[in-house]
Amino acid sequence: MDDQEGTFIPVIEVGEWVEGRVDWLTGNFREAFRTFSDLLGTLINGLIDALLFVPPDLMILLLALLGFALRSWQFALGSALGLSAVVAMGMWEAAMQTLGIVVFATVVAVLIAVPIGVLAARNRVVSNITRPVLDFMQTMPAFVYLVPAVILFGIGFVPGLLSTIVFALPPGVRLTELGIRQVDAETVEAGQAFGATPRQILRGIQLPLATPTIMAGVNQVIMLALSMAVIAGMAGADGLGKLIVESIARLNVGLGAEAGLSVVVLAIYLDRLTAAIGGSGADKSLGAMIRRSKGRSMAQRVTTGI
Amino acid sequence: MPAIEANEVFKIFGRRPERGVRALQEGKTREDLRKQGLTAAVIDASFTVDPGEIFVVMGLSGSGKSTLIRTVNRLLDPTAGSVVIDGTDISSLDGAALRRVRREKISMVFQHFALLPHRTVGENAAYGLKVQGLNRSDRETRAEEALGMVGLGGWGASMPSELSGGMRQRVGLARALAAGTDIMLMDEAFSALDPLIRREMQDQLIDLQQRLDKTILFITHDLNEAMRLGDHIAMMRDGRIEQIGTAEQILNNPVNNYVAEFVQDVDRTRVLTAANVMEQPVAVLGAGAGPQAAHKLMREHQLSWLLVVNRDRTVHGLVWSHQVATAVREGQEDLPLYRDGLRFTTPDTTLNDLFVDAASSPAPLVVRDDDGHLVGVIPDVTLLTAMANGQPAGNGQSPESAPPGIQTPTDPSTAEVI
Structure with missing residues (x-):
């Protein structure tokens, strides 16, 4: 109340209002939220179980092979070593849980972000509305989402997952919009001039040419999701984040270091991998890559350094 | 329409x-x-x-x-x-x-080519046909045809990034042609x-x-x-x-x-053609006429030369006034024809191709159509005037009529010619 001394600006109880809204939601839609929460919980648990079903050695081999296919043998070797270190530190299960949240959140975020980004690129009104909403989502401290999410969805993976999606979504929208706006105007005109429909132009010209920028956005989504997935540990989501929260609570330096290093390994692996998919220039678009791999032998691909 | x-x-x-x-x-x-x-x-x-x-x-x-x-x-x-x-x-x-x-x-060709960098040259050339909903094999045939027309036959499988600027614009042209x-x-x-x-x-x-x-x-x-x-x-x-x-x-x-x-x-000489600058001869002489007739015609019109044409308007030759005067004085029956130095050209020859011929002969250039009929003449002075006319209109004087010695500095066209 001291803040109000010497000012004429009246007190507005924003906090009370938000609390009231959340209470109202929990009061009236408890069942709906619980059902949604259970459904989402089943999905994410299924994904994590699947990741953990594969033995660690085989999983490391698969991830390294993926790194080799998309980037280089050096990267494959580096990731194999890093991931082996995660196993060696006894962090494998937690790491897979975190990876599960990141993958799930990224997929959902991209599925939401790309269409919104496309709409925003084509429509000024949509763009003007989304921009402040994205600003809000991005700048609001991430912890703040957690509390209402826990109240609405209960402790566990789901509140962490949802706040991760909210937090990681904005760069996906922004970079999709930017990517499509940046597509050479003349090339879009060429599509129009030959009588292409807006849909043909979007699929045949704008999206392929915007792919590098969109992939840069996906990369950002993944990195934000990873950082948020750690915070999600506070909401009771199992994984590296929970271990880190635990290490703080118990002042366990060793546990914190091990979990922290595992996060770093995951982060670098995911970042380099998605950067390789995005690449530079339209030549490295996913479509081009698929065409190339169809047409050329593995040996050639190694020599061209993909 | x-x-x-x-x-x-x-x-x-x-x-x-x-x-x-x-x-x-x-x-x-x-x-x-x-x-x-x-x-x-x-x-x-x-x-x-x-x-x-x-x-x-x-x-x-x-x-x-x-x-x-x-x-x-x-x-x-x-x-x-x-x-x-x-x-x-x-x-x-x-x-x-x-x-x-x-x-x-309507199809269109763009300044910066506007090709799809992630598609092959062939797919780019076929773009209009794809939009039209043609099936793949027809598309490929017609795209290859169009690429052949612009001199890019066999390049269909390349990517645009592998082509030079000129070749890329050929692809742009082929895309427009293929659309039909x-x-x-x-x-x-x-x-x-x-x-x-x-x-x-x-x-x-x-x-x-x-x-x-x-x-x-x-x-x-x-x-x-x-x-x-x-x-x-x-x-x-x-x-x-x-x-x-x-x-x-x-x-x-x-x-x-x-x-x-x-x-x-x-560069006017590359745009203007003989047909744009040639003049109708003031008078021509029938091939059967003698020196007396030539002399009379040339005195009437104050000419220093006169073209001699056959009945079908093909060119027989040219006579000079001083030679005609000599022939009349000496009572010759035949025209003193000048033929070896005569230079011919066609109506659609551009001026820059006329200078060598114009300089190599004292006689005016003779313009003939494809069948060899006389259509006009280009005296040297006409050639020069044609080049000078492109200057800003100035005072409206034609170079010939400008009094010698008076050069208006604001009008370089007359100054250059005189």
Whole structure:
């Protein structure tokens, strides 16, 4: 109340209002939220179980092979070593849980972000509305989402997952919009001039040419999701984040270091991998890559350094 | 029926552009509109393009030419006025009908090629056909055909990034040709190419146009290109069309100082042809006549030379007045014909190809048509006058009539010639 001394600006109880809204939601839609929460919980648990079903050695081999296919043998070797270190530190299960949240959140975020980004690129009104909403989502401290999410969805993976999606979504929208706006105007005109429909132009010209920028956005989504997935540990989501929260609570330096290093390994692996998919220039678009791999032998691909 | 007809087309950018059209019609200027936040890119443009011709819109950057060409296929909607393609007013068409016109009637070639970098050359050339919904094998056949026409046969599997600038624009051209439309819009199509390649592409375009009989609307800022390609040329400045005419009309009769100044740097000798500058001989002598008749005719018209023609108007030779005078004095029966030094040319030879012949003979150049009939003569002085006429109109004196010794410094054209 001291803040109000010497000012004429009246007190507005924003906090009370938000609390009231959340209470109202929990009061009236408890069942709906619980059902949604259970459904989402089943999905994410299924994904994590699947990741953990594969033995660690085989999983490391698969991830390294993926790194080799998309980037280089050096990267494959580096990731194999890093991931082996995660196993060696006894962090494998937690790491897979975190990876599960990141993958799930990224997929959902991209599925939401790309269409919104496309709409925003084509429509000024949509763009003007989304921009402040994205600003809000991005700048609001991430912890703040957690509390209402826990109240609405209960402790566990789901509140962490949802706040991760909210937090990681904005760069996906922004970079999709930017990517499509940046597509050479003349090339879009060429599509129009030959009588292409807006849909043909979007699929045949704008999206392929915007792919590098969109992939840069996906990369950002993944990195934000990873950082948020750690915070999600506070909401009771199992994984590296929970271990880190635990290490703080118990002042366990060793546990914190091990979990922290595992996060770093995951982060670098995911970042380099998605950067390789995005690449530079339209030549490295996913479509081009698929065409190339169809047409050329593995040996050639190694020599061209993909 | 004209292939393209633009009627009083306006294109104004800004909020509520219609008020700009009214203001312009009431006599306001482009600058007045700018103060209201409106940009008048195209003002009251009307022109017609006949089937099978190359119509060039020529103007400097900012003259509105690129905007104008985009109103023709409605990449930009005209603010006012109408565009009629093949008898269809496209201004009122809905989206689907407009797309049909674009697929079937008008294709376009772009300044920076606008190829799809992630598609092969063949797929790029087939783009219009893909949009039209043709099946893959037909597409590939027709795209390969079009690539062959532009000299890129066998390049279909390459990526555009592997091609040079000139080759990429050939792909752009092939894409437009493959679409099979009668009308092609070319927006500064050769401006991004270096001069040698540009020249080659111009030749190729002229050649293609003659073979395929396309109607081409060509935009350029290069006057020499305009003169080389255009059957008709529209000169644009500040959104308005200043003059429409053939290259010769624009060179010889510029409607105003702007056009005149613009064309003064053109190499006239490459544009003007023998037919543009030749004169009708004042008099000719029948091949059967003798020295007496020649002498009489030349005295009457004060001529120093006279052409002798056969009955079918083929050229028999030329006589000089001093030799005719000698022949008359000595009572000779035969004309003292001068034939070995006579030089012939055809009506469509450009002036720069005439100089060597003109310099190598004291006699005037004789212009004959393909059948060898006399159609005109070009004395040396006519050749020089033709080159000088392109200068700004000046005081209106023709070089011949300017009194020798009086050189007006403001009018270099007469000064140079005398």
